[in-house]
Amino acid sequence: MGLKFDPRTKLMLMITIGLIMMSGKLTGPEYILRLVCTAIPFILLLSIKSFKSAILYAILLSGTVFCEGFIVPYTNGVMNLIVMTICGVISRFGPGYLMGWYFVSSTSVSEFITAMKKMHFPDVVTIPMSVMFRYFPTLKEEYLSIHDAMKMREIGQGVKNPFQYVEYVLVPIMMSTVQIANDLSAASLTKGLGVNNGRTHICRISMKAYDWLLILAMVSMLVIFYAF
C-alpha cells in the first residue's frame, strides 16, 4: 500500500482541482497549473492501484489534447463546435470527476466522519454527507440491477416516450431509496448514533508531513491562480 493521505488533504486537492479546472484559462502560467491538476488524479489513481481507470483516464485525456492541438485548427462551423465542446467537457470535468471517484473509493466512511469531526463540522451536516457518500455507489448498483431487470423482461428498447422510461427507472429507485433509508436508520440506531453522548472512534487519521506539504502546494497553486 503506497501513500495514504488524510481525508482533509484529499478534500483540499479536490477543491483546488475543481476551482482551477473549471475556470482556468489555457494561456500563461495557468496552463502549467492545469497540466499539474490534470496529472494529479492520474498519480493518485495509480497509488490506489486502480490501473484500469488510470489508463483509461490517460488515454482519454491525451486524446483530448491531441484533438485540441491537431484537429480543431482544421475544422470549422458545426464540426468545430462539437469537437470543442466534447474536448472542453472532458478536460474540464474529467480530472474533477476522477478526483471525486478517487476520494470515494480510497476513503472509508469512518475516516470521512472522523475527518469532518476534526474540522468541527456539526453533526447535522456530517451525517447526511456521510450517508450520501455511501449511497452514491449503491445508487449506481440499483440502477444497474433495474437496467438488467428491464432487459430481461425486454422493456426499455421499445419505450419511446422519455417520461415513461424515466418513470420505469425512477420509481423502483425511489422505492428502494425509501427502503434503504429505513434500513440505514435502523443500523445507525443499533450503533448508538441516536445517543447524544460524544462518540469515540477507533479509526486513526492524522496529518503527516507529506499531507502538510501537499496542502501547502495546493494553497500556493491557488495563490498563483488568483494572483495572475
Next chain:
Amino acid sequence: MEKGFEIKDLITVGVFTALYFAVTFIVACLGFIPIFMAVMPLIGPIFAGIPLMLYFTKIKHFGMVLITSVIIAVLMFIMGHPYPIFIFCIGAGLITELVLRAGKYESIKHCIVGSVTFSLWLLGMVIAFFFGFREAYFASLADGYGQEYVEQMMSYTPAWMFYAMILMCLVGGGIGGLLGAKVLKKHFRKAGMV
C-alpha cells in the same frame, strides 16, 4: 412537532439529497450542448421534481430542506461553480422551508409549491452568464472551448434570458411537482409507502 432532529431525519436527508443530486447532475450533463444549457432550468426540475416530491412527503421537521440546500451548495462549489451558488441555494432552501412549514409538512399542495421554489437554486448555476460575471466568464470560456462555442452561448443568453430562466425554473418546478404528485399517487400511496 418541534422535536428537533432525530437520526432518522438526517439519514433521510442524506439519501434523498444524493438521489436528487444524481438526477440533477445527469440532466445537467446535457447542458454542454449549447441549446440545452439555455433550457436546462426548465428540464432539470421536471425530472428532479419527482424524487423531490417523495422527499418532501418524508419531511417532518424544520431545517431538513435547508441542510439539503447547504449540501448541494457545497458540492457545487467543490465542483468549481462560483460563490453566488451559496446565496441562491440557501435562499431557495429557506423559501421552500417556509412554504412547507405553512402547509404544516402535510399538505401535498404546499409540496408542489415547494418544488417550484426549491428549483430556483438552479439559477445559481447559470448566474455566471449574466450581470457582472458575464464578461470575465466568457473570456475564460473562449480559451477553453473556443470562440465559436462562446458566440453560440452568448447568442442563447442575452440579459433578458435571466428573467426567462427564472420563469423556466418556476414552470419546470411546477411541472416536476405535479408529475411527482402523480407518481406518488400512482405508485407509492397504493403501496402504502407515503
